[in-house]
Amino acid sequence: MKTKIRVIIITLLSTFLLQAQQQTKGIIGTNNWMNNWTNFNPAKMEYSEATNIIAGTIDKDTRLVKRNTYQLVGIVYVTNNATLTIEPGTVIRGDDKTCGTLVISNGAKIVAEGLETDPIIFTSNKEIADRRPGDWGGIIILGKAPINFLGGLHTLPFTLDPIINHYGGQDAEDNSGILKYVRIEFAGRKLSSEKELNGLSLAGVGRKTILSNIQISFSNDDSFECYGGDLNMNNLISYRTTDDDFDFTQGAQISISNSIAIRHPFSSDISGSRCFEVDSYDKIQNTDMSKKMTKITATNITLVNLEENNQGLVRESVHIRENTFFSLTNSIVSGFSPFVLLESNIGDGNENLSKMSFKNIIVNNCNGGITSESSSSDVTIQNYYNPNSGIEYSKYKNSELFTMPNIKGNPDFRANVNNTIAIGN
Numbered sequence: 061m062k063t064k065i066r067v068i069i070i071t072l073l074s075t076f077l078l079q080a081q082q083q084t085k086g087i088i089g090t091n092n093w094m095n096n097w098t099n100f101n102p103a104k105m106e107y108s109e110a111t112n113i114i115a116g117t118i119d120k121d122t123r124l125v126k127r128n129t130y131q132l133v134g135i136v137y138v139t140n141n142a143t144l145t146i147e148p149g150t151v152i153r154g155d156d157k158t159c160g161t162l163v164i165s166n167g168a169k170i171v172a173e174g175l176e177t178d179p180i181i182f183t184s185n186k187e188i189a190d191r192r193p194g195d196w197g198g199i200i201i202l203g204k205a206p207i208n209f210l211g212g213l214h215t216l217p218f219t220l221d222p223i224i225n226h227y228g229g230q231d232a233e234d235n236s237g238i239l240k241y242v243r244i245e246f247a248g249r250k251l252s253s254e255k256e257l258n259g260l261s262l263a264g265v266g267r268k269t270i271l272s273n274i275q276i277s278f279s280n281d282d283s284f285e286c287y288g289g290d291l292n293m294n295n296l297i298s299y300r301t302t303d304d305d306f307d308f309t310q311g312a313q314i315s316i317s318n319s320i321a322i323r324h325p326f327s328s329d330i331s332g333s334r335c336f337e338v339d340s341y342d343k344i345q346n347t348d349m350s351k352k353m354t355k356i357t358a359t360n361i362t363l364v365n366l367e368e369n370n371q372g373l374v375r376e377s378v379h380i381r382e383n384t385f386f387s388l389t390n391s392i393v394s395g396f397s398p399f400v401l402l403e404s405n406i407g408d409g410n411e412n413l414s415k416m417s418f419k420n421i422i423v424n425n426c427n428g429g430i431t432s433e434s435s436s437s438d439v440t441i442q443n444y445y446n447p448n449s450g451i452e453y454s455k456y457k458n459s460e461l462f463t464m465p466n467i468k469g470n471p472d473f474r475a476n477v478n479n480t481i482a483i484g485n
Contacts, residue, residue, distance in 0.1 A: 154196025161197025207288025234266025365395030398428025
């Protein structure tokens with residue numbers, strides 16, 4: 061009898077603790093999971109000179125080892141269903157002159173599984189004083205998961221080999237490998253006046269692909285961009301990207317949790333940069349409307365503007381376009397103008413507004429709540445979302461809201477345990 065009672069007590073306690081953690085706002089963890097493997101000042105990091113060159117096509121299983129430092133020259137394709145395996149602690153430096161770029165083609169894999177104490181690093185080949193956003197291309201993964209583009213297949217708008225540049229298909233379970241405990245720094249080379257590469261481009265990538273504990277810093281365009289696909293992603297960090305932190309389009313089906321975007325106005329595009337840019341398509345005439353529209357489920361997310369004196373270059377934290385499903389729960393958003401901006405085409409009708417959900421959120425130091433590009437819809441929109449949603453509007457300093465938000469040290473952006481609103485009590 062005592063054993064049964066003990067089991068019941070343990071079960072109830074475990075359930076209570078799990079629920080408490082689930083209700084905590086912003087990024088969570090029993091310890092600061094941003095320790096050890098991250099770097100918030102990569103411009104001053106001393107990396108070894110390259111000892112090996114990677115160029116051309118990798119068409120058979122290949123392993124990169126920690127004892128070497130690699131220079132990524134030109135566009136390097138992994139093809140022919142080959143797997144590129146990268147040992148923990150390996151450093152790959154993207155060549156600036158040739159726009160070093162790594163492309164994992166449809167059917168190939170990358171297995172870059174670093175360790176918390178020994179991350180894998182993709183960074184600039186330039187000297188410390190010269191590193192800038194866009195020094196090299198970035199990483200592109202092309203998969204076989206569904207997209208909503210007409211015909212089910214599409215190509216990326218980058219200058220890639222047309223034989224290789226295709227993604228999409230019917231396999232939501234597609235596996236393109238692993239990126240874990242990985243840093244990507246100074247990527248996003250500008251290709252034209254209208255198009256830059258991203259830190260990490262995920263095109264039609266399937267849900268068996270593991271994407272966890274990835275820090276993208278100083279990208280010259282988006283940090284993470286998903287073109288369709290079906291993914292579960294967690295413990296992602298986007299730091300001081302020039303454009304959007306997380307960009308989703310073409311029917312992407314994404315669950316993102318325990319992740320953070322850290323912005324600064326002086327690292328933002330003058331045309332406007334957001335933490336979340338969410339749409340289902342670029343042009344409706346190129347879209348198969350019978351396919352799934354973009355659906356993003358975001359839980360325990362922290363979106364923070366480091367500059368608390370609004371400089372005008374950071375705008376809304378979330379921008380959502382028509383025919384898109386978006387849910388943000390148990391999250392902290394601090395320092396944006398406004399919190400959310402809805403495309404005017406969404407209007408203020410319940411059918412469209414019901415596609416989006418905002419619950420248990422601290423909206424801190426934001427100039428405006430959930431608003432529309434068409435200001436005439438604002439009152440109806442605010443009346444729809446605000447009642448019983450658990451959105452708390454506050455005016456805390458970042459130092460009050462977060463445990464240790466100073467990126468000059470070892471930052472800890474978990475909710476301040478001394479702030480009862482932040483921890484969900």
